Amino acid sequence: MRPGRGTLSRADAGDENERMWESYAQAYDRILLRMPFYREVVARHVKAMTQAHVLRVIDIGAGTGNVTLQLVRAGREVTAVDSSPAMLACLRAKLPQGDLSNPRIIRHSAEELGQFADGSFDGASILLALYAVERPKDALQEVLRLLRPGGAIVITEPRRCFDLRALLDAAEGFLRDDGALEPMREDWERVKECNERFDPGKRPTLSSEDIFERFRSLGFERLSFEDSHMGHCGTIRGCKPAGLAPTDRCVDGRASAR
Numbered sequence: 001m002r003p004g005r006g007t008l009s010r011a012d013a014g015d016e017n018e019r020m021w022e023s024y025a026q027a028y029d030r031i032l033l034r035m036p037f038y039r040e041v042v043a044r045h046v047k048a049m050t051q052a053h054v055l056r057v058i059d060i061g062a063g064t065g066n067v068t069l070q071l072v073r074a075g076r077e078v079t080a081v082d083s084s085p086a087m088l089a090c091l092r093a094k095l096p097q098g099d100l101s102n103p104r105i106i107r108h109s110a111e112e113l114g115q116f117a118d119g120s121f122d123g124a125s126i127l128l129a130l131y132a133v134e135r136p137k138d139a140l141q142e143v144l145r146l147l148r149p150g151g152a153i154v155i156t157e158p159r160r161c162f163d164l165r166a167l168l169d170a171a172e173g174f175l176r177d178d179g180a181l182e183p184m185r186e187d188w189e190r191v192k193e194c195n196e197r198f199d200p201g202k203r204p205t206l207s208s209e210d211i212f213e214r215f216r217s218l219g220f221e222r223l224s225f226e227d228s229h230m231g232h233c234g235t236i237r238g239c240k241p242a243g244l245a246p247t248d249r250c251v252d253g254r255a256s257a258r
C-alpha cells in the first residue's frame with residue numbers, strides 16, 4: 001500500500017529515525033551522563049547483570065554502550081545489539097584497544113534476532129529501548145526466547161504516567177544548576193528533539209507496568225518493580241521460569257509456533 005499524503009513510507013520513516021539517532025548520538029553521553037537519574041538506572045542494570053549466575057549478557061538497544069562497557073569491565077561476556085550505526089560508532093569509540101571479541105557488537109533490529117539460538121544468554125538488559133522499537137512486543141518476545149530458563153532480565157521503560165515535558169524540564173533544571181545549560185545548549189536541543197520525536201506518550205508501546213504484569217502472569221521469579229527517572233519510568237527485574245517454552249508467545253499471551 002502506498003503511504004498517504006503527509007505520511008512517510010516505512011523506508012523513509014526508518015531513514016528519518018536513523019537521522020534522529022545520529023543527531024542524538026552526538027550529544028548522548030555529554031548530556032545523559034550528567035543526569036543523576038540516568039547514572040542511577042545504568043548502575044541498577046549493571047548490578048542486575050552482574051549477579052553470580054549471569055555471565056553471558058545481551059544488551060538490547062545498547063546505544064553508546066553505557067551498560068555494555070561496565071559489564072565488560074565486570075568480566076561479563078556481552079552482546080550489544082542496536083539498529084543505529086551512529087549509536088554503535090559511539091560505543092566502538094569508547095572501547096579500549098585490544099580484545100575485539102568482547103563486547104560482540106551486532107547492528108540489527110531487536111525484533112528479529114534469529115542468528116541466536118534459544119536460551120543463548122544468562123542475562124538480558126533493555127534500558128529504554130523498547131519504546132523506540134517499531135514492534136516492541138516482538139522485540140520483547142525475541143529477548144525472552146534468547147534468555148535461558150532461570151536467566152535474569154532487567155528492563156526499564158516508561159510508566160503509564162510518563163510525562164515527557166515534566167522529565168525534560170527536570171533534566172534542563174539539572175543542567176542549569178550545574179551551569180551547563182548555556183555551554184551545552186546545542187547538545188541539549190538535540191536531546192530534546194530526539195525525545196520529542198520518540199515521545200512514548202504518543203507511540204504504541206509497552207509500559208513498564210504492562211511488562212511487569214505480563215511477567216507476573218507468566219510466573220517470572222524474583223520479580224520486582226522499582227521507579228526510575230523520578231517516577232516517569234519503571235524498572236522490572238526477574239528471572240525466566242523454567243517451564244516457559246522458548247516458542248510460547250510470551251508477550252501477548254497467544255500460544256503459537258514461531
Ligand SMILES: C[S@@+](CC[C@H](N)C(=O)[O-])C[C@H]1O[C@@H](n2cnc3c(N)ncnc32)[C@H](O)[C@@H]1O
Nearest residue numbers: 061062063082083084087109110127129132133
Ligand atoms: C534511548 S537509547 C538507549 C540506549 C542505551 N540503552 C542507554 O540506556 O543508554 C535507545 C536505543 O534504542 C536503539 N533502537 C531503536 N530502535 C531499535 C531497534 N528496532 N532495534 C535495536 N535497537 C533499536 C536506538 O538506536 C538507541 O540506541
